[in-house]
Amino acid sequence: MKYFFIISLTLFSCSNTETNKDAKNEQFILTHKIDSLEQIGTNNSEGISKQDQDQLLSSLEEYASNFPKDDSLAFYLDKIQMIYAAKEDYIKSSEYAERIIKSHKNYPNRALIIESQAANYDVFLTPRDTNKIKHYYQLLLKENKNIDKEKREDILKRLKHIHLPLKEYIQFLNQ
Secondary structure, three states, rough: OOOEEEEEEEHHHHHHHHHHHHHHHHHHHHHHHHHHHHHHHHHOOOOOOOOHHHHHHHHHHHHHHHHOOOOHHHHHHHHHHHHHOOOOHHHHHHHHHHHHHHHHHHHOOOHHHHHHHHHHHHHHOOOHHHHHHHHHHHHHHHHOOOOOHHHHHHHHHHHHHHOHHHHHHHHHHEE
């Protein structure tokens, strides 16, 4: 029994090391792809081609599937949600953003992800869900006590008039 435990522990640590090595190799490849495409997008007035977007998206989703517990996962999920937003697939973008919000409390871009979720539900997803909009704005305020005073006031004002769709809210502000 003692030997079984030692062998199991050895096999687990070897497979875990192998998984970490695989994740690092995949991260290197993905980072190179992301950097290359961002460079192309910067130098090309038309941006990144649909085919390149789809290939990167496929690679990122495969990574997320293969390494669901990797420390860098939130970064890649963020890239996925950004690509879906760029493709105007706000449902998929929202699904990945929600995954980040639920599972990655310390992600550096978390505030931006939460804010984008509020915007998704306020502008792009139909039917418009005021409860979700309110939830994300309140979460943003709760988690970011040091948020810029002007931004905090803007969010509180938006919450006060959450019943108005964004276009009507903008008209209301301009009156």
